[in-house]
Amino acid sequence: MVKASVLGASGGIGQPLSLLLATSPLVDELSLYDVVNTPGVGADLSHINGTAKITAYLPENGAGLEKALTGCDIVVIPAGIPRKPGMTRDDLFKINAGIVRDLVTGVAKFCPKAFVLVISNPVNSTVPIAAEILKQHNVFDATRLFGVTSLDVVRASTFVADVVGGDRTKYRVPVVGGHSGETIVPLLSQITPSVDIPADKLDALVNRIQFGGDEVVKAKDGTGSATLSMAYAGFRFAQALLKAAKGETGIVEPTYVYLPGVEGGKEIQEIVGGLEFFAVPVELGPSGAVKATNPLPSATDYEKKLLNTAYEGLKGNISKGVEFIAAQNSK
Numbered sequence: 001m002v003k004a005s006v007l008g009a010s011g012g013i014g015q016p017l018s019l020l021l022a023t024s025p026l027v028d029e030l031s032l033y034d035v036v037n038t039p040g041v042g043a044d045l046s047h048i049n050g051t052a053k054i055t056a057y058l059p060e061n062g063a064g065l066e067k068a069l070t071g072c073d074i075v076v077i078p079a080g081i082p083r084k085p086g087m088t089r090d091d092l093f094k095i096n097a098g099i100v101r102d103l104v105t106g107v108a109k110f111c112p113k114a115f116v117l118v119i120s121n122p123v124n125s126t127v128p129i130a131a132e133i134l135k136q137h138n139v140f141d142a143t144r145l146f147g148v149t150s151l152d153v154v155r156a157s158t159f160v161a162d163v164v165g166g167d168r169t170k171y172r173v174p175v176v177g178g179h180s181g182e183t184i185v186p187l188l189s190q191i192t193p194s195v196d197i198p199a200d201k202l203d204a205l206v207n208r209i210q211f212g213g214d215e216v217v218k219a220k221d222g223t224g225s226a227t228l229s230m231a232y233a234g235f236r237f238a239q240a241l242l243k244a245a246k247g248e249t250g251i252v253e254p255t256y257v258y259l260p261g262v263e264g265g266k267e268i269q270e271i272v273g274g275l276e277f278f279a280v281p282v283e284l285g286p287s288g289a290v291k292a293t294n295p296l297p298s299a300t301d302y303e304k305k306l307l308n309t310a311y312e313g314l315k316g317n318i319s320k321g322v323e324f325i326a327a328q329n330s331k
């Protein structure tokens with residue numbers, strides 16, 4: 001029996017993501033949690049003749065979160081405010097940091113062994129916040145905490161196909177680093193199947209992958225950021241994890257993890273200037289992250305320049321998350 005929960009289930013990402021999970025044969029129970037509207041979303045999804053039993057909760061002074069999370073195997077968190085035009089993901093920190101802190105505290109108390117997938121931005125900082133909270137409760141297991149960077153991977157495949165043609169579903173691009181602007185580093189020299197990106201198209205392609213989210217924010221004109229493509233990407237990652245948990249082998253997905261706690265991570269940490277969190281392609285297995293693979297030594301000089309910029313950005317983003325929790329503790 002697999003129980004999955006979506007925290008922030010009534011939102012722009014939460015609803016389509018819950019729809020995809022509700023129709024997945026890999027999910028037996030789907031619990032929806034949000035501060036608003038979950039009864040409606042739950043009633044709606046419960047009419048689908050899928051295998052998943054749908055339950056829905058509002059806060060109810062804390063009891064709702066407890067009911068939503070108790071017995072959960074996988075928790076996906078898209079709760080929080082999205083960007084408006086002109087905002088960076090870092091601008092969301094003030095509000096979303098506290099939301100992620102409180103929701104992950106619930107995970108630590110009610111389902112400490114669950115896989116935790118953080119979508120709420122800024123991912124570069126909210127994942128360190130989640131790790132700090134889990135550490136405080138003595139339940140931190142780096143192999144079970146993931147920052148969802150799959151949308152960057154999905155966009156990279158699409159945008160590469162836009163430049164070189166071919167089947168966009170077939171391109172696999174290792175996207176490493178973090179999940180915001182210049183911290184997103186697509187290793188285009190390592191695309192499979194391999195392709196030659198014309199030199200005069202490279203800068204624009206990298207820029208589009210790094211800032212693709214802005215296209216959506218601009219087009220939505222103040223009403224939010226990517227929701228449908230994000231729900232697809234988040235589901236893709238959740239599904240990969242659930243398949244690996246069931247014993248399927250050979251599943252590797254880029255995700256933002258705590259390097260020192262994942263096999264192969266320490267070696268990568270040395271290359272990335274000691275950063276504790278970094279997205280790399282990770283082999284998934286029954287207990288979550290089995291092994292962090294290291295594509296960095298084969299990076300081209302062009303990619304190494306991008307990586308150096310990413311390291312700088314990530315350093316500040318990670319400290320911001322860690323310091324947010326430290327500041328709360330010293331109050």
Ligand SMILES: NC(=O)c1ccc[n+]([C@@H]2O[C@H](COP(=O)([O-])OP(=O)(O)OC[C@H]3O[C@@H](n4cnc5c(N)ncnc54)[C@H](O)[C@@H]3O)[C@@H](O)[C@H]2O)c1
Pocket residue numbers: 007008009010011012013014033034035036078079080081082083092096099102103118119120121122123148149150151152179224225226227230
């Ligand atoms: N990781 C990624 O690639 C990626 C991509 C796009 C968006 N995002 C982020 O995902 C988040 C959600 O985006 P959205 O477009 O769905 O926003 P949204 O405003 O449409 O939905 C957010 C939902 O979270 C709920 N919420 C707020 N506080 C909560 C709490 N304490 N507990 C439970 N639910 C709570 C809201 O009620 C709302 O339903 C944003 O932070 C956005 O930046 C991440």
